[in-house]
Amino acid sequence: MLLTSVSVISVLLFSLAPVTLFFLITTPDSYQFFKLLNVLIFGITGIFGVKFLYEGMQLLSQQDEVGKKTRTTILRSWLLLYAFVGMQLGWFLRPFFGAPDSKFELFRAVKGNFYLDIVAAISEILGLR
Numbered sequence: 001m002l003l004t005s006v007s008v009i010s011v012l013l014f015s016l017a018p019v020t021l022f023f024l025i026t027t028p029d030s031y032q033f034f035k036l037l038n039v040l041i042f043g044i045t046g047i048f049g050v051k052f053l054y055e056g057m058q059l060l061s062q063q064d065e066v067g068k069k070t071r072t073t074i075l076r077s078w079l080l081l082y083a084f085v086g087m088q089l090g091w092f093l094r095p096f097f098g099a100p101d102s103k104f105e106l107f108r109a110v111k112g113n114f115y116l117d118i119v120a121a122i123s124e125i126l127g128l129r
Contacts, residue, residue, distance in 0.1 A: 001056045009049035016041050031100055032121040039118060046086065050079055087114045 023037060057075055061068055091114035102108075112120075123129040 001053060001060070004056070005049045005053035008052050009045050012045035012048055013041065016045065029100075030125075032124050035121050036118070036125070042090070046083065050083070054079065090114065091117065 020034070020037060020041065023034070027033065054075065058072070061071055092110060120129065
C-alpha cells in the first residue's frame with residue numbers, strides 16, 4: 001500500500017512537470033517564486049498520495065473491527081510524522097539543488113529550516129524583505 005501511494009505521488013509529480021515548465025518559459029526568472037511553486041506542487045501531490053494511502057488502509061481495516069480506532073490513531077500519527085520528516089528531508093537535501101546565483105558546492109552549510117525559508121521566500125516575493 002505504501003509503495004502504491006509513493007507511485008501515485010510520482011505519477012502526479014510527473015504530470016505536473018509541464019506546469020513548472022510553463023511558468024519557467026512565461027515568467028521572469030524568480031528563484032523564490034519557483035521554490036514556492038515547487039513546494040505547492042509537492043504539497044498537493046503529497047496530500048493526494050497520503051489520502052490514497054489513508055483510504056486504502058481504512059478499506060483494509062473495515063474487515064476487522066477490533067482495534068480499528070487504535071489503528072486509525074496510529075495511522076494518523078504516522079502520516080503526520082511522515083509529512084514532517086518529508087519536509088525536513090527535502091530541506092536537508094537542498095544543497096544539491098541550490099540557488100542559481102550561488103557557486104556549486106557538494107555540501108553547503110545548513111542554515112535554518114524548511115519553515116523559516118518558506119516564510120522568507122513569501123516575504124521576499126511580497127516585498128516585505
